[in-house]
Amino acid sequence: DVKVTQSSRYLVKRTGEKVFLECVQDMDHENMFWYRQDPGLGLRLIYFSYDVKMKEKGDIPEGYSVSREKKERFSLILESASTNQTSMYLCASSPGLASTYEQYFGPGTRLTVT
Protein backbone atom coordinates (compact mmCIF):
# COMPACT_ATOMS: atom_id res chain seq x y z
CA ASP A 1 0.00 0.00 0.00
CA VAL A 2 1.14 3.51 -0.78
CA LYS A 3 1.83 5.48 2.34
CA VAL A 4 2.02 9.23 2.59
CA THR A 5 2.92 10.52 6.01
CA GLN A 6 2.92 14.04 7.38
CA SER A 7 5.09 15.11 10.28
CA SER A 8 2.34 16.44 12.54
CA ARG A 9 -1.43 16.02 12.80
CA TYR A 10 -1.90 19.20 14.81
CA LEU A 11 0.34 22.25 15.07
CA VAL A 12 -0.05 25.56 16.89
CA LYS A 13 2.29 28.40 15.97
CA ARG A 14 2.53 32.10 16.68
CA THR A 15 2.26 34.86 14.12
CA GLY A 16 5.65 35.55 12.53
CA GLU A 17 7.14 32.12 13.25
CA LYS A 18 8.75 30.09 10.50
CA VAL A 19 6.86 26.83 10.06
CA PHE A 20 7.97 23.61 8.38
CA LEU A 21 5.49 20.95 7.30
CA GLU A 22 7.08 17.70 6.20
CA CYS A 23 5.65 15.06 3.88
CA VAL A 24 7.17 11.67 3.05
CA GLN A 25 5.96 9.05 0.56
CA ASP A 26 7.28 5.51 0.30
CA MET A 27 6.34 4.53 -3.27
CA ASP A 28 8.96 6.28 -5.35
CA HIS A 29 6.36 8.64 -6.85
CA GLU A 30 7.54 11.36 -9.22
CA ASN A 31 4.91 13.96 -8.33
CA MET A 32 4.18 15.49 -4.94
CA PHE A 33 1.66 18.17 -3.99
CA TRP A 34 0.74 20.50 -1.18
CA TYR A 35 -2.88 21.64 -0.76
CA ARG A 36 -4.73 23.63 1.82
CA GLN A 37 -8.35 22.90 2.64
CA ASP A 38 -10.77 25.48 3.95
CA PRO A 39 -14.54 25.17 4.54
CA GLY A 40 -16.55 26.03 1.45
CA LEU A 41 -13.44 26.30 -0.74
CA GLY A 42 -12.42 22.66 -1.13
CA LEU A 43 -8.76 21.88 -1.76
CA ARG A 44 -6.56 24.51 -3.31
CA LEU A 45 -3.14 23.71 -4.71
CA ILE A 46 -0.24 25.62 -3.15
CA TYR A 47 2.78 24.07 -4.87
CA PHE A 48 3.67 20.86 -6.62
CA SER A 49 6.88 19.12 -7.65
CA TYR A 50 7.40 16.72 -10.53
CA ASP A 51 11.02 15.86 -9.78
CA VAL A 52 13.74 16.39 -7.21
CA LYS A 53 14.63 20.08 -6.90
CA MET A 54 11.82 20.97 -9.33
CA LYS A 55 8.77 22.92 -8.22
CA GLU A 56 5.81 24.67 -9.77
CA LYS A 57 3.45 27.22 -8.25
CA GLY A 58 -0.11 26.18 -7.79
CA ASP A 59 -3.13 28.45 -7.40
CA ILE A 60 -2.22 30.08 -4.07
CA PRO A 61 1.59 30.11 -3.58
CA GLU A 62 1.81 33.50 -1.86
CA GLY A 63 3.32 33.26 1.62
CA TYR A 64 4.62 29.73 1.04
CA SER A 65 7.75 28.09 -0.31
CA VAL A 66 8.69 24.44 -0.82
CA SER A 67 11.72 22.22 -0.87
CA ARG A 68 12.32 18.86 -2.49
CA GLU A 69 15.88 17.69 -1.95
CA LYS A 70 15.03 13.98 -2.03
CA LYS A 71 12.44 12.19 -4.13
CA GLU A 72 10.49 10.87 -1.17
CA ARG A 73 10.28 14.13 0.81
CA PHE A 74 8.44 17.36 0.04
CA SER A 75 8.47 20.19 2.57
CA LEU A 76 6.15 23.17 2.82
CA ILE A 77 7.57 26.28 4.47
CA LEU A 78 5.66 29.23 5.86
CA GLU A 79 8.35 31.90 6.06
CA SER A 80 6.41 34.11 8.49
CA ALA A 81 3.17 32.53 9.61
CA SER A 82 0.05 34.66 9.62
CA THR A 83 -3.42 34.01 11.05
CA ASN A 84 -4.91 33.67 7.55
CA GLN A 85 -2.71 30.60 7.08
CA THR A 86 -4.67 28.75 9.74
CA SER A 87 -5.96 25.78 7.76
CA MET A 88 -5.81 22.06 7.10
CA TYR A 89 -2.75 21.19 4.98
CA LEU A 90 -2.79 18.05 2.88
CA CYS A 91 0.13 16.47 1.08
CA ALA A 92 -0.32 14.08 -1.85
CA SER A 93 1.81 12.07 -4.25
CA SER A 94 1.20 10.36 -7.58
CA PRO A 95 3.27 8.25 -9.96
CA GLY A 96 2.36 10.19 -13.07
CA LEU A 97 -0.06 12.42 -14.93
CA ALA A 98 -3.19 13.38 -13.02
CA SER A 99 -5.34 12.48 -16.00
CA THR A 100 -4.26 8.88 -15.59
CA TYR A 101 -3.10 8.29 -12.02
CA GLU A 102 -4.83 8.99 -8.73
CA GLN A 103 -3.23 11.09 -6.05
CA TYR A 104 -2.57 9.48 -2.69
CA PHE A 105 -3.13 11.72 0.28
CA GLY A 106 -1.57 11.97 3.71
CA PRO A 107 -3.68 12.35 6.88
CA GLY A 108 -3.33 16.13 6.96
CA THR A 109 -1.87 18.69 9.35
CA ARG A 110 -4.25 21.06 11.06
CA LEU A 111 -2.28 24.26 11.58
CA THR A 112 -3.47 27.02 13.88
CA VAL A 113 -1.64 30.35 13.83
CA THR A 114 -2.39 32.56 16.84
Next chain:
Amino acid sequence: SQELEQSPQSLIVQEGKNLTINCTSSKTLYGLYWYKQKYGEGLIFLMMLQKGGEEKSHEKITAKLDEKKQQSSLHITASQPSHAGIYLCGAVLAGGTSYGKLTFGQGTILTVHP
Protein backbone atom coordinates in the same frame (compact mmCIF):
# COMPACT_ATOMS: atom_id res chain seq x y z
CA SER B 1 -16.66 31.16 -8.76
CA GLN B 2 -15.34 27.62 -8.60
CA GLU B 3 -14.14 25.97 -11.80
CA LEU B 4 -15.59 22.73 -10.47
CA GLU B 5 -18.96 23.10 -8.78
CA GLN B 6 -20.38 20.48 -6.46
CA SER B 7 -24.00 20.26 -5.42
CA PRO B 8 -25.47 20.09 -2.96
CA GLN B 9 -23.01 21.60 -0.49
CA SER B 10 -24.50 19.51 2.29
CA LEU B 11 -26.94 16.65 2.49
CA ILE B 12 -28.75 15.03 5.41
CA VAL B 13 -30.47 11.72 4.74
CA GLN B 14 -32.08 8.93 6.70
CA GLU B 15 -30.32 5.59 6.69
CA GLY B 16 -31.50 3.46 3.78
CA LYS B 17 -32.23 6.37 1.43
CA ASN B 18 -30.58 6.87 -1.95
CA LEU B 19 -28.72 10.07 -2.75
CA THR B 20 -26.85 11.78 -5.58
CA ILE B 21 -23.99 14.30 -5.53
CA ASN B 22 -23.14 16.25 -8.67
CA CYS B 23 -19.90 17.74 -9.97
CA THR B 24 -20.08 20.18 -12.88
CA SER B 25 -17.63 22.21 -14.96
CA SER B 26 -17.85 24.49 -17.97
CA LYS B 27 -14.59 22.93 -19.19
CA THR B 28 -13.88 19.42 -20.42
CA LEU B 29 -12.80 17.11 -17.61
CA TYR B 30 -9.81 14.85 -18.12
CA GLY B 31 -9.48 12.29 -15.35
CA LEU B 32 -12.38 12.82 -12.95
CA TYR B 33 -11.75 11.57 -9.41
CA TRP B 34 -14.07 11.02 -6.49
CA TYR B 35 -12.63 11.06 -2.98
CA LYS B 36 -14.16 10.62 0.46
CA GLN B 37 -12.86 12.33 3.57
CA LYS B 38 -13.68 11.61 7.18
CA TYR B 39 -13.73 14.83 9.18
CA GLY B 40 -10.19 15.97 10.02
CA GLU B 41 -8.49 13.24 8.03
CA GLY B 42 -6.93 12.69 4.62
CA LEU B 43 -8.74 11.83 1.39
CA ILE B 44 -9.57 8.26 0.43
CA PHE B 45 -9.75 7.45 -3.28
CA LEU B 46 -13.11 6.09 -4.42
CA MET B 47 -13.16 6.01 -8.21
CA MET B 48 -11.67 7.50 -11.33
CA LEU B 49 -13.50 8.11 -14.63
CA GLN B 50 -11.82 9.01 -17.88
CA LYS B 51 -14.11 8.32 -20.81
CA GLY B 52 -17.34 10.07 -21.73
CA GLY B 53 -20.29 7.89 -20.71
CA GLU B 54 -18.15 5.82 -18.34
CA GLU B 55 -19.75 4.36 -15.23
CA LYS B 56 -18.09 2.58 -12.33
CA SER B 57 -19.44 0.96 -9.19
CA HIS B 58 -17.95 -0.13 -5.91
CA GLU B 59 -20.20 -1.71 -3.33
CA LYS B 60 -23.16 0.68 -3.07
CA ILE B 61 -21.50 3.67 -4.74
CA THR B 62 -21.82 4.37 -8.48
CA ALA B 63 -20.09 7.18 -10.34
CA LYS B 64 -20.82 8.34 -13.88
CA LEU B 65 -19.18 10.77 -16.29
CA ASP B 66 -21.48 12.26 -18.92
CA GLU B 67 -20.84 11.96 -22.65
CA LYS B 68 -19.62 15.54 -22.91
CA LYS B 69 -17.19 14.97 -20.02
CA GLN B 70 -18.37 18.08 -18.20
CA GLN B 71 -20.46 16.57 -15.45
CA SER B 72 -20.12 13.66 -13.07
CA SER B 73 -22.51 12.23 -10.53
CA LEU B 74 -21.95 10.04 -7.50
CA HIS B 75 -24.89 7.92 -6.41
CA ILE B 76 -25.17 6.04 -3.14
CA THR B 77 -27.80 3.34 -2.85
CA ALA B 78 -29.33 2.46 0.52
CA SER B 79 -27.11 4.83 2.49
CA GLN B 80 -25.55 3.76 5.80
CA PRO B 81 -23.97 5.78 8.63
CA SER B 82 -20.57 4.58 7.37
CA HIS B 83 -21.16 6.62 4.20
CA ALA B 84 -21.10 9.86 6.18
CA GLY B 85 -18.26 12.25 5.44
CA ILE B 86 -17.14 14.81 2.90
CA TYR B 87 -17.21 13.85 -0.77
CA LEU B 88 -14.90 15.70 -3.13
CA CYS B 89 -14.59 15.58 -6.86
CA GLY B 90 -11.30 16.49 -8.50
CA ALA B 91 -10.39 16.72 -12.16
CA VAL B 92 -7.80 17.81 -14.64
CA LEU B 93 -9.52 20.63 -16.52
CA ALA B 94 -8.91 21.43 -20.16
CA GLY B 95 -6.05 23.93 -20.30
CA GLY B 96 -4.27 22.54 -17.22
CA THR B 97 -0.58 21.59 -17.19
CA SER B 98 0.45 18.08 -18.17
CA TYR B 99 2.21 17.59 -14.85
CA GLY B 100 -1.00 16.84 -13.15
CA LYS B 101 -2.74 19.78 -11.65
CA LEU B 102 -6.00 18.62 -10.15
CA THR B 103 -8.78 21.10 -9.50
CA PHE B 104 -11.19 20.20 -6.71
CA GLY B 105 -14.79 21.06 -6.01
CA GLN B 106 -15.70 22.60 -2.67
CA GLY B 107 -16.96 19.30 -1.27
CA THR B 108 -20.33 17.89 -0.19
CA ILE B 109 -20.90 17.13 3.48
CA LEU B 110 -23.03 14.00 3.86
CA THR B 111 -24.77 13.16 7.14
CA VAL B 112 -26.64 9.86 7.47
CA HIS B 113 -29.03 9.53 10.40
CA PRO B 114 -29.56 5.98 11.74
